[in-house]
Structure formats: structure tokens, C-alpha cells
Amino acid sequence: MDLLIEKCINHYLEYKNSCISSEVLDFKRMSLGKAIKLAAMATNEQGTKFSHQRRLSDEPLKTSFKILSACENEIGVIKSFDNLIQFIEKKLASIHGLGELYFYDTALRIGASLKLFPDKVYLHSGTRLGGIALGLASKGQKTISPKDIPTIFTSKLNIYEIEDVLCIYKSCFKSGKFEITSSMEKCCLK
Numbered sequence: 635m636d637l638l639i640e641k642c643i644n645h646y647l648e649y650k651n652s653c654i655s656s657e658v659l660d661f662k663r664m665s666l667g668k669a670i671k672l673a674a675m676a677t678n679e680q681g682t683k684f685s686h687q688r689r690l691s692d693e694p695l696k697t698s699f700k701i702l703s704a705c706e707n708e709i710g711v712i713k714s715f716d717n718l719i720q721f722i723e724k725k726l727a728s729i730h731g732l733g734e735l736y737f738y739d740t741a742l743r744i745g746a747s748l749k750l751f752p753d754k755v756y757l758h759s760g761t762r763l764g765g766i767a768l769g770l771a772s773k774g775q776k777t778i779s780p781k782d783i784p785t786i787f788t789s790k791l792n793i794y795e796i797e798d799v800l801c802i803y804k805s806c807f808k809s810g811k812f813e814i815t816s817s818m819e820k821c822c823l824k
Contacts, residue, residue, distance in 0.1 A: 639768070
């Protein structure tokens with residue numbers, strides 16, 4: 635399995651990593667207000683919806699923006715990624731159509747503006763499947779502690795990149811074979 639993981643990581647570093655890295659860098663440079671707006675609306679600076687949220691309708695995104703922008707001062711004093719994602723989940727939980735992937739992506743984008751990054755892998759449906767396939771996670775599990783992540787990952791990737799790899803390459807981990815699928819080709823966040 636280590637050879638498969640290494641192939642997936644190397645493919646990611648060559649073809650996919652620049653997507654998440656440039657997105658994080660873009661948000662890192664933004665003011666908090668701008669980051670909240672774009673993260674809540676799930677768009678980049680050109681107004682293009684991020685691929686993870688392409689299926690979401692505009693109404694829940696607009697509602698999310700209204701709620702989060704009204705909380706900008708509260709968000710601005712949050713000191714950890716864990717507290718940020720919990721805050722976002724609590725504020726947006728009642729909005730129909732938004733779920734754990736949206737909450738994570740929104741927290742990652744806003745967190746970049748605040749220089750707050752995950753210190754454990756947060757699981758949503760895709761990353762959870764990848765984690766389960768590798769024996770790192772179980773159904774219903776919310777996070778993977780860094781101490782439970784093999785060094786083959788942590789020696790080459792930061793935590794949010796590990797989340798990305800578990801999601802993008804979940805089918806490879808499940809099948810035990812490295813095969814590029816059409817869904818993998820669409821996984822770039824930009």
C-alpha cells in the first residue's frame with residue numbers, strides 16, 4: 635500500500651497541489667471581510683464558483699454570507715482553526731443544502747486570511763472514504779489526529795494537503811490501484 639500512497643502523493647504534488655496552494659495563498663493575502671465574502675459565496679476573485687461548491691444554489695450561499703459577514707468581529711478574534719470550523723458549523727448548521735465539505739472549505743479559506751490552519755485532518759464524505767480505505771478512519775469519524783497519519787504523508791504534505799489527497803485519491807485507495815479517473819481530473823479547487 636505504501637507504493638500506491640507514494641504514487642498518489644507524487645501525482646498530487648505534480649498535478650494537483652498547485653490548485654490548493656494558490657487558493658490558500660490567495661485567501662492568505664485577503665482582508666478578513668473579503669475572505670468571508672468569497673469563502674461564503676464559494677467563489678474566487680474572478681467570481682467563479684469553486685468546484686467543490688459548483689452544485690450549490692446561490693440562496694444558501696447568500697444566506698451564509700449574510701450570517702458570516704455579520705459575525706466578522708467575532709471571527710476576527712478566533713485563535714484556532716478548530717474553533718473557527720466549530721463557529722462556522724454552529725452559525726450555518728440550519729441552512730439547508732450546506733454540509734461538512736462546505737463548512738471545511740469555508741473555514742480553510744477564511745482561516746487562511748487569519749493565518750489559522752488545521753492541525754488535524756477534518757473528514758467529510760470524500761476524505762472519510764479515503765481514510766477508511768487506508769484504515770485511518772471509520773464511519774462517522776470527524777477528524778484524524780496527526781499522530782495517526784503515516785509519515786509517508788506527513789513527510790511530504792501539510793495537513794490540508796493530506797485532506798485533499800485522501801479525497802482526490804479515495805478510489806485508488808479503495809481499489810488498491812493507481813488509476814486516473816474523470817472525478818480525479820475535476821478535483822482541482824480552482
